[in-house]
Amino acid sequence: MIQPSSVGIVAPQSAHFDQPLTLRSGGVLPAYDLVYETYGTLNADRNNAVLVCHALSGSHHVAGCYADAPDNIGWWDNLVGPGKPLDTRRYFVIGVNNLGGCHGTTGPRSINPATGKRWGAGFPFVTVEDWVEAQARLADRLGIERFAAVLGGSLGGMQAISWSLQYPERVANVVAVASAPMLTAQNIAFNEVARQAILTDPEFHGGNYYEHGVVPARGLKLARMLGHITYLSDDSLGEKFGRSLRHGKAMYNYGVEFEIESYLRYQGDKFAGHFDANTYLLTTKALDYFDPAFDHDGNLAAALAKSSADFLIVSFTTDWRFAPARSREIVYALLHNRRKVSYAEIESTAGHDSFLLDDTHYHAVLSSYFKRMKV
Amino acid sequence: MIQPSSVGIVAPQSAHFDQPLTLRSGGVLPAYDLVYETYGTLNADRNNAVLVCHALSGSHHVAGCYADAPDNIGWWDNLVGPGKPLDTRRYFVIGVNNLGGCHGTTGPRSINPATGKRWGAGFPFVTVEDWVEAQARLADRLGIERFAAVLGGSLGGMQAISWSLQYPERVANVVAVASAPMLTAQNIAFNEVARQAILTDPEFHGGNYYEHGVVPARGLKLARMLGHITYLSDDSLGEKFGRSLRHGKAMYNYGVEFEIESYLRYQGDKFAGHFDANTYLLTTKALDYFDPAFDHDGNLAAALAKSSADFLIVSFTTDWRFAPARSREIVYALLHNRRKVSYAEIESTAGHDSFLLDDTHYHAVLSSYFKRMKV
Numbered sequence: 154m155i156q157p158s159s160v161g162i163v164a165p166q167s168a169h170f171d172q173p174l175t176l177r178s179g180g181v182l183p184a185y186d187l188v189y190e191t192y193g194t195l196n197a198d199r200n201n202a203v204l205v206c207h208a209l210s211g212s213h214h215v216a217g218c219y220a221d222a223p224d225n226i227g228w229w230d231n232l233v234g235p236g237k238p239l240d241t242r243r244y245f246v247i248g249v250n251n252l253g254g255c256h257g258t259t260g261p262r263s264i265n266p267a268t269g270k271r272w273g274a275g276f277p278f279v280t281v282e283d284w285v286e287a288q289a290r291l292a293d294r295l296g297i298e299r300f301a302a303v304l305g306g307s308l309g310g311m312q313a314i315s316w317s318l319q320y321p322e323r324v325a326n327v328v329a330v331a332s333a334p335m336l337t338a339q340n341i342a343f344n345e346v347a348r349q350a351i352l353t354d355p356e357f358h359g360g361n362y363y364e365h366g367v368v369p370a371r372g373l374k375l376a377r378m379l380g381h382i383t384y385l386s387d388d389s390l391g392e393k394f395g396r397s398l399r400h401g402k403a404m405y406n407y408g409v410e411f412e413i414e415s416y417l418r419y420q421g422d423k424f425a426g427h428f429d430a431n432t433y434l435l436t437t438k439a440l441d442y443f444d445p446a447f448d449h450d451g452n453l454a455a456a457l458a459k460s461s462a463d464f465l466i467v468s469f470t471t472d473w474r475f476a477p478a479r480s481r482e483i484v485y486a487l488l489h490n491r492r493k494v495s496y497a498e499i500e501s502t503a504g505h506d507s508f509l510l511d512d513t514h515y516h517a518v519l520s521s522y523f524k525r526m527k528v
Numbered sequence: 529m530i531q532p533s534s535v536g537i538v539a540p541q542s543a544h545f546d547q548p549l550t551l552r553s554g555g556v557l558p559a560y561d562l563v564y565e566t567y568g569t570l571n572a573d574r575n576n577a578v579l580v581c582h583a584l585s586g587s588h589h590v591a592g593c594y595a596d597a598p599d600n601i602g603w604w605d606n607l608v609g610p611g612k613p614l615d616t617r618r619y620f621v622i623g624v625n626n627l628g629g630c631h632g633t634t635g636p637r638s639i640n641p642a643t644g645k646r647w648g649a650g651f652p653f654v655t656v657e658d659w660v661e662a663q664a665r666l667a668d669r670l671g672i673e674r675f676a677a678v679l680g681g682s683l684g685g686m687q688a689i690s691w692s693l694q695y696p697e698r699v700a701n702v703v704a705v706a707s708a709p710m711l712t713a714q715n716i717a718f719n720e721v722a723r724q725a726i727l728t729d730p731e732f733h734g735g736n737y738y739e740h741g742v743v744p745a746r747g748l749k750l751a752r753m754l755g756h757i758t759y760l761s762d763d764s765l766g767e768k769f770g771r772s773l774r775h776g777k778a779m780y781n782y783g784v785e786f787e788i789e790s791y792l793r794y795q796g797d798k799f800a801g802h803f804d805a806n807t808y809l810l811t812t813k814a815l816d817y818f819d820p821a822f823d824h825d826g827n828l829a830a831a832l833a834k835s836s837a838d839f840l841i842v843s844f845t846t847d848w849r850f851a852p853a854r855s856r857e858i859v860y861a862l863l864h865n866r867r868k869v870s871y872a873e874i875e876s877t878a879g880h881d882s883f884l885l886d887d888t889h890y891h892a893v894l895s896s897y898f899k900r901m902k903v
Contacts, residue, residue: 177778178778178780179780180780277780278780278781335771336771337762337765337766337770337771338762338765338766338768338769338770338771338786338788339757339760339762339765339766341771341786341788341789342753342756342757342765342788342789342792343757345753345786345788345789345792345793346750346753346754346757346792348782349749349750349753349793349796350725350750352782353746353749353750355730371728374724374728375721375724375725375728375750378717378720378721378724379721379754381717382714382717382718382721385714387712387713387714390712390713390714390717391712391713391714393713394713395712395713396710396711396712396713396716396819403552403553403817405553405554405555405652405653405813406653407723407727407809407813410816411713411716411720411816413713413716413717413720414716414717414720417717417720417721418720418724421724434782438780438782441785441786442778444771473848
């Protein structure tokens, strides 16, 4: 076996679709582009494709790096590559930026052909189901009738689950990591604070800030700072930062006193410098809306009856955003339907962000699951 | 025994102090007023006084109501009154608005006599220790040499603990409910997001918004919305709101969709309509700074060695802001010093806010503790 290594230099591709897409919200996208990357090779039977769905701040750039930006490494590079748990010598892996995104796929920052201006606030609301629909069209384009697996963490896991309900015949395995069947009131509450931070930023301009040459950076920074707290555990923040004081003592001002403040401000500024606020808003709404049990009187087992895939569900002990109990809800609902489901609850101190980290036990679970899959 | 009842109509009093108060921050308040209320009667031995310390958004108005505002009921009215756990037939209870506050005590909204303008950003940073110092001067004024008890929830509990360290001879019992010995990195992180929301509000004007005839309502609203999430448990939000939709279905807009959003916006607006943003900032900083173990290399037991009071420590199972583990840290440190300490961990679904609620078990614990006290 070779040493695990990177997929190396990759390049995003773009697919244009001019068949209108009617969205759950009632809106219609007359045409759109999806930006995606692929790693590995589609085999002759076209049965080794794995779709990786991204979460709130992710993108199509799952693995490898760019020739002109060697430090821009894919967000799940530790998982995807030759000899890695999702082994690109065996699988053909696809990452795609979702509709409404800000990494090349058509979104609020794109030009609306009907007006010649950026979509801005006019971009229609998108849902997890809409993303799956668009991903399915990309799969058609790539000649993939059935995925060996659809895989995602957090919001990405919701897409993987939705695949098994919207296209049960097109997905053999669903891998949902650090995910949940739907948000709780607390989850929605955090999203709502983040949204209000953006919506009430005077530079939001009702979502049409592009035309004013500004961005609602203050709001987006606050949203990201808040998000970060929920991605990490109390324990991991304690280990990393504790009560460390920047100056060794209280300075009695509103500058950085505790190192945790510096960290959050830095993360917030970095994010606000490149991410699109409208995409952030739309994505938190997609999170809020996702609820496969809604049309089944809240009965998740009834909702998941449509699925026919095999499932791997993974959670992390200190994840309080999507706690293990939420993953177990999925597991129980699947078992109720006598689906094949594997479940791993990984000991980790890192909270929700664990799904992005290179944890030995976690990666061993994914590795053995992918090794066992038939392609 | 009479039926528990209200202390009835109360009236705030004000005490002026013109002996300068040097603060931990190095700042000096040349003179100040403390607004306070009292319930019950100080006995001849002057040994039945109980000081109630308030938390972030509290005030001196602990119990009863005002003649001209019968609906303005004290924040701990369920606890304090004739026949209630803190029985005003037996105890002389004092509530005082802390320095830097916005309910009458000298704070950023007060006029700085040196300039003739509101203090605003010029108001010095205040700490838990400064509050205790000011409270001690009020006790002197009222002829109270030693408190039967100093009592508080959350940040109020920190003041009660600090009393036992700053004036061990002046407090017979400390009752700290839903409190913590100091904030964690996660606690500070939430405070920091709240502060950044206020500080970056364009209407904050560097803290001198009074002069501009505006208030940073957007920032204060965000801060309060976020705070509220941390005061309640995931469970209680789930029970109260779940995923209830205002319109029974997704509307695909940024208005209120889920009832939890409506609740948070309402709470945020209500708070922003009356609370002072500078007070909010100062109070979150006082929370961050409080750390009795700081001067003892982080050794809480060493820090608490100074105390000589008896202690009652109470926590609530679903409080994740100041979790039971934080209360246990206090208990262990006290036991290490062979102090008399009672500890109750109350089963509650209501999270941090439990300390304000009328829980039977919780109130029974407080009631029996106060009944047992010698006065």
